[in-house]
Amino acid sequence: MNKLFLIIQREYFSRVKKKSFLIMTILGPLLMAGLMIVPVWLAMRDKTEHQILVLDHSGLFIDRLPNTKQIKFTYGSESVQTAKTKLKDGPFDLIMEIKGDALNDSKTTPILYYTKQPGINVEQYITNTMENILFDYRLQGDSIDVNKIDKARRPVEIITLKVTENGKDEKTNTEMNMMIGFGCAIIIYFMIFLYGSQVMRGVIEEKTNRIVEVIVSSVKPFQLMLGKIIGVALVGLTQFILWVILTLVISTAVNAILFKSQIEDTMKRNAQMEQVMKNDITAHVDQMEEINSPNEVIELFNQAGNINIIKVLAAFSFYFLFGYLLYAALFAAVGSAVDDEADTQQFILPVTIPLIASFIIAQSIVTDPNSSMAQFFSIFPLTSPIVMMVRLPFDVPVWELALSMTMLIVGFLFFTWIAGKIYRTGILMYGKKTTWKELGKWLFYKE
Amino acid sequence: MEPILEVKNITKKYANHIALNGVSISVQPQKIFGLLGPNGAGKTSLIRIINQITGPDSGEVWFNGQKLAPEHVELIGYLPEERGLYKKMKVGEQAMYLAQLKGLKKSEAKQKLQHWFEKFEIGNWWDKKIEELSKGMQQKIQFIVTVLHEPKLLILDEPFSGFDPINAQLIKNEILDLKAKGSTIIFSTHNMGSVEELCDHIALINKAEKLLDGSVKDIRKNHRSHTYQLTFKGNLIAFTNALWAGAELLEKKSDEDIHSVTIKLLRQNNPNDLLQAVLNHTEILSFQEVIPSMNDIFISVVENKTTVNTKSAHTE
Numbered sequence: 226m227n228k229l230f231l232i233i234q235r236e237y238f239s240r241v242k243k244k245s246f247l248i249m250t251i252l253g254p255l256l257m258a259g260l261m262i263v264p265v266w267l268a269m270r271d272k273t274e275h276q277i278l279v280l281d282h283s284g285l286f287i288d289r290l291p292n293t294k295q296i297k298f299t300y301g302s303e304s305v306q307t308a309k310t311k312l313k314d315g316p317f318d319l320i321m322e323i324k325g326d327a328l329n330d331s332k333t334t335p336i337l338y339y340t341k342q343p344g345i346n347v348e349q350y351i352t353n354t355m356e357n358i359l360f361d362y363r364l365q366g367d368s369i370d371v372n373k374i375d376k377a378r379r380p381v382e383i384i385t386l387k388v389t390e391n392g393k394d395e396k397t398n399t400e401m402n403m404m405i406g407f408g409c410a411i412i413i414y415f416m417i418f419l420y421g422s423q424v425m426r427g428v429i430e431e432k433t434n435r436i437v438e439v440i441v442s443s444v445k446p447f448q449l450m451l452g453k454i455i456g457v458a459l460v461g462l463t464q465f466i467l468w469v470i471l472t473l474v475i476s477t478a479v480n481a482i483l484f485k486s487q488i489e490d491t492m493k494r495n496a497q498m499e500q501v502m503k504n505d506i507t508a509h510v511d512q513m514e515e516i517n518s519p520n521e522v523i524e525l526f527n528q529a530g531n532i533n534i535i536k537v538l539a540a541f542s543f544y545f546l547f548g549y550l551l552y553a554a555l556f557a558a559v560g561s562a563v564d565d566e567a568d569t570q571q572f573i574l575p576v577t578i579p580l581i582a583s584f585i586i587a588q589s590i591v592t593d594p595n596s597s598m599a600q601f602f603s604i605f606p607l608t609s610p611i612v613m614m615v616r617l618p619f620d621v622p623v624w625e626l627a628l629s630m631t632m633l634i635v636g637f638l639f640f641t642w643i644a645g646k647i648y649r650t651g652i653l654m655y656g657k658k659t660t661w662k663e664l665g666k667w668l669f670y671k672e
Numbered sequence: 673m674e675p676i677l678e679v680k681n682i683t684k685k686y687a688n689h690i691a692l693n694g695v696s697i698s699v700q701p702q703k704i705f706g707l708l709g710p711n712g713a714g715k716t717s718l719i720r721i722i723n724q725i726t727g728p729d730s731g732e733v734w735f736n737g738q739k740l741a742p743e744h745v746e747l748i749g750y751l752p753e754e755r756g757l758y759k760k761m762k763v764g765e766q767a768m769y770l771a772q773l774k775g776l777k778k779s780e781a782k783q784k785l786q787h788w789f790e791k792f793e794i795g796n797w798w799d800k801k802i803e804e805l806s807k808g809m810q811q812k813i814q815f816i817v818t819v820l821h822e823p824k825l826l827i828l829d830e831p832f833s834g835f836d837p838i839n840a841q842l843i844k845n846e847i848l849d850l851k852a853k854g855s856t857i858i859f860s861t862h863n864m865g866s867v868e869e870l871c872d873h874i875a876l877i878n879k880a881e882k883l884l885d886g887s888v889k890d891i892r893k894n895h896r897s898h899t900y901q902l903t904f905k906g907n908l909i910a911f912t913n914a915l916w917a918g919a920e921l922l923e924k925k926s927d928e929d930i931h932s933v934t935i936k937l938l939r940q941n942n943p944n945d946l947l948q949a950v951l952n953h954t955e956i957l958s959f960q961e962v963i964p965s966m967n968d969i970f971i972s973v974v975e976n977k978t979t980v981n982t983k984s985a986h987t988e
Contacts, residue, residue, distance in 0.1 A: 435756030442723045442750040443773040666687040
């Protein structure tokens with residue numbers, strides 16, 4: 226036990242002290258924060274006001290393009306040439322020229338002149354409004370009542386309500402469920418790959434350095450394998466926690482500095498949202514919609530309250546831990562069977578196939594979370610860590626969850642036992658290319 | 673004296689071949705025991721069983737009067753043939769780690785390491801990474817971590833590979849020193865020169881079986897081939913004529929009237945008979961017995977010959 230602790234300690238500190246660990250720990254959150262901040266920042270960036278000078282030769286659009294907060298239209302009749310000089314001296318930053326035959330062509334092509342490129346949403350706004358105006362204009366030309374068309378075209382929005390045992394209907398959000406499930410599955414998937422292969426590299430390193438025989442003369446090979454797996458797991462945990470903390474710190478800091486007003490805005494909306502949520506939801510759909518539109522993400526987070534967060538977290542920790550342990554043992558066995566990393570190909574594939582497959586399966590499961598395929602793969606130990614995490618937010622029966630967890634523990638013990646057998650023989654085999662047949666024989670060697 | 677290590681009738685099979693077939697050895701305390709044999713003979717398999725890295729299919733190992741058990745690893749030091757250290761780890765850290773795996777306490781390990789580092793004058797290596805050291809330097813560290821916990825039984829598999837002659841001598845002296853201090857040493861090699869110099873007792877293994885076992889003195893005595901080398905001045909023909917049926921001329925070398933011959937005595941004849949027979953015909957310059965080297969014995973036994981080929985023998 227004491228020796229196992231020594232091994233864990235070495236495996237942990239030799240990795241945590243590496244420069245690459247420090248770099249990854251800092252770079253990871255920067256990337257994550259970047260992913261979170263950049264889209265918001267980009268959206269904000271385009272909030273500069275645009276003054277557009279419209280030169281409409283068709284006459285249809287004059288005074289009909291509605292101004293928004295950011296886009297103000299002014300109408301002129303000078304030539305493009307003279308208008309362009311105004312781009313330099315202001316106040317306009319965009320000139321839109323609409324040709325006289327815009328109404329007759331099958332395709333209307335206004336030309337936008339700029340000195341600083343406008344965002345895609347400006348272009349979109351212009352095309353949308355112009356399309357609408359042209360739509361109405363053409364309908365009128367055919368003497369069709371625009372109001373009738375409007376009435377005929379009404380949006381549909383689905384509200385899903387789960388009937389719970391206490392008779393109260395709960396609002397659920399399929400999209401949100403999917404996001405949480407997939408998010409957890411992606412994290413488990415990457416962590417297994419990232420740290421599983423670290424275990425494998427560690428085993429190969431010990432083999433190529435020829436230190437392994439020195440060590441197994443002091444400790445049992447299984448202890449060495451276990452120590453490495455646990456040590457790397459702790460490294461992963463440390464990195465994960467540091468990432469979460471750093472990501473939160475960085476993104477809050479940046480948000481606080483850059484988007485101060487935005488946050489205040491959001492908080493106000495949040496308060497409003499909560500007020501609405503407390504009341505009967507169906508009665509307030511219209512009101513919801515009104516509030517919803519500005520910030521859908523906030524809405525999603527509010528609805529996350531409907532999923533049992535504690536259950537998801539507990540399951541996540543469980544599948545994360547045992548999924549990693551199971552695969553790390555297999556990765557260790559692969560590492561022991563080869564002499565250098567280039568030789569791992571033939572053995573690594575069967576280990577990664579179930580992992581990759583479970584990810585593909587997970588995507589189809591989202592469409593039907595209670596199919597028999599979904600049931601099978603969320604119970605099968607090699608795929609359950611990922612598949613079950615995707616299914617979980619869609620309310621899996623308790624017995625299935627219990628069976629899946631039991632199977633994962635059994636699978637973990639079984640595969641670790643097999644891996645241990647391969648490992649203890651493999652680490653002492655040098656310079657020979659191992660075949661599958663030999664690997665099979667190793668299982669039956671007496672200790 | 674009660675042996676410190678007794679290997680009783682060990683058999684170890686792998687899928688395609690037998691590594692050890694009913695091998696027994698007995699190692700007396702405070703002796704250097706040479707385990708000899710060509711590559712692939714089964715030496716390493718036997719050593720791994722003694723180190724409890726693998727287990728035998730049948731047979732038993734007794735250590736220090738007890739059946740070999742996991743706690744014995746702390747009394748054994750092992751320097752494998754395939755050896756190395758963590759390249760990226762610092763010398764001191766690594767030595768501390770390996771020492772603690774052998775059951776030493778932290779303070780104990782540190783104290784002992786400092787002693788050895790001073791002895792080998794390598795104190796300034798403590799914070800260097802292994803990869804910054806030369807191969808010979810790494811071997812020194814490896815030797816230190818093998819003997820640091822003062823094992824009762826020290827198993828060295830080809831210990832001199834990777835050392836230059838000066839450092840090999842240094843290690844040789846350390847081995848003898850450890851023996852004097854009470855350690856027993858099993859020394860596996862196919863380098864016969866070092867066997868003659870160091871070993872008290874040897875066992876020769878070939879193709880999974882033990883072929884030879886005994887003290888170095890006895891083995892050499894048993895492998896005497898009754899071959900003698902004689903150098904004389906005079907007529908070679910007269911000399912050959914003087915030989916009788918009890919002696920066989922194996923080899924002759926002449927330099928003008930100085931002749932050097934190798935003669936094998938047959939049956940119960942002794943060297944005095946030979947000398948008497950030739951004494952009157954030649955002027956004898958030197959006469960000595962050709963004693964087979966361990967190398968010759970090794971080769972002859974492995975090739976399953978009963979007599980030693982004296983042609984390649986060198987005299988002592």
